[in-house]
Amino acid sequence: NAGVTQTPKFRILKIGQSMTLQCTQDMNHNYMYWYRQDPGMGLKLIYYSVGAGITDKGEVPNGYNVSRSTTEDFPLRLELAAPSQTSVYFCASNPRENYGYTFGSGTRLTVV
Amino acid sequence: GESVGLHLPTLSVQEGDNSIINCAYSNSASDYFIWYKQESGKGPQFIIDIRSNMDKRQGQRVTVLLNKTVKHLSLQIAATQPGDSAVYFCAEVLRGGAQKLVFGQGTRLTINP
Numbered sequence: 001n002a003g004v005t006q007t008p009k010f011r012i013l014k015i016g017q018s019m020t021l022q023c024t025q026d027m028n029h030n031y032m033y034w035y036r037q038d039p040g041m042g043l044k045l046i047y048y049s050v051g052a053g054i055t056d057k058g059e060v061p062n063g064y065n066v067s068r069s070t071t072e073d074f075p076l077r078l079e080l081a082a083p084s085q086t087s088v089y090f091c092a093s094n095p096r097e098n099y100g101y102t103f104g105s106g107t108r109l110t111v112v
Numbered sequence: 113g114e115s116v117g118l119h120l121p122t123l124s125v126q127e128g129d130n131s132i133i134n135c136a137y138s139n140s141a142s143d144y145f146i147w148y149k150q151e152s153g154k155g156p157q158f159i160i161d162i163r164s165n166m167d168k169r170q171g172q173r174v175t176v177l178l179n180k181t182v183k184h185l186s187l188q189i190a191a192t193q194p195g196d197s198a199v200y201f202c203a204e205v206l207r208g209g210a211q212k213l214v215f216g217q218g219t220r221l222t223i224n225p
Binding site: 033035043044048050090094096100101 | 158210211
């Protein structure tokens with residue numbers, strides 16, 4: 001099992017550019033989440049999904065979009081990158097039956 | 113919205129000593145809490161969890177205490193080792209179908225040799 005895989009690990013974007021952060025899990029978990037972590041802070045929930053075809057906003061969704069066409073994949077889309085989106089992004093998954101959250105290793109994004 | 117906060121942003125202890133990391137939570141409806149360890153450049157790593165119907169839970173060198181009266185959570189690490197140096201977060205699981213995690217700010221623990 002690879003667990004939760006995030007790509008890329010690092011990315012530098014110019015203001016106004018777009019990109020997709022990829023997240024894949026091979027544990028057949030129903031629940032998936034995207035968090036962002038600013039320096040010295042805890043993780044804040046951007047979007048989440050309870051299953052394929054179902055997504056919902058978290059605490060800080062502005063500037064982002066997600067989709068969940070399969071159980072395995074949960075990509076996060078930034079349409080018009082802004083400096084305020086400079087952060088480390090973590091994807092996580094969780095089986096519905098318990099609280100066994102698994103986190104990816106993160107994507108460090110810098111917007112200049 | 114709901115939030116989970118930590119009292120101390122940094123903590124330094126001598127190797128071999130015990131350390132205590134504290135956390136205050138505000139959502140009295142949460143029924144599950146998790147402590148995570150995060151090393152530099154890595155994602156959060158599960159340490160220990162506790163349900164709201166418990167006051168204490170022990171793992172290997174770690175103990176979590178839950179005081180629901182004052183909404184306080186603590187993580188005790190016994191006989192600290194250099195590898196314990198990291199940032200520690202508490203998180204609460206919000207009731208609801210999605211089992212969303214709410215994280216605190218974190219405490220940076222430094223183990224001095």
